[in-house]
Amino acid sequence: GAVVSQHPSWVICKSGTSVKIECRSLDFQATTMFWYRQFPKQSLMLMATSNEGSKATYEQGVEKDKFLINHASLTLSTLTVTSAHPEDSSFYICSAGEGNQPQHFGDGTRLSIL
């Protein structure tokens, strides 16, 4: 079945650094990918929709300059958390799917900012 690979699975870094998370669709082309954030014991909140070859669409309240999204190819979207601070610590999950077909989720990236 379709697989979405997310890397890295765990990141610990100092406050002020930037962190890049990759999301790859391994066996299908994804014109659209989605980035979610999940706080402990909470549900997934959509951050942005990543569109191949165009700008991402951010949800209300999400800082686009803080969370940079690049979808340069049909199989890769990246999320860069710029100048990360402890409050950015969270579990970030990407998903990919075609049209109204079920989205396939990556295994998530746990980001810890010290």
Place this chain on the structure above:
Amino acid sequence: AQSVTQPDIHITVSEGASLELRCNYSYGATPYLFWYVQSPGQGLQLLLKYFSGDTLVQGIKGFEAEFKRSQSSFNLRKPSVHWSDAAEYFCAVGAVEYGNKLVFGAGTILRVKS
């Protein structure tokens, strides 16, 4: 606005007992619905989906769900729970009219006692 409600934050059932997890939605378009399961620190795995047609859908691991339009519900059921079913379950709703973005419920944590 679109919303998904999972009224039960935690549910505990005995192994071998039946299970029903509730999901209600409020949506301004014709929805399609999913149930996903998440183990701690992991991504999401699709259990089943409903797009149209037969309102009783079968999924993996012996799960099923019934779409009831009149009640705006999509409850997940399993006749006999196994200890390995302990996890968090998310109901999600999407629509083509809303760009196929998924709205997730808050999740229900299932505990299985032996």
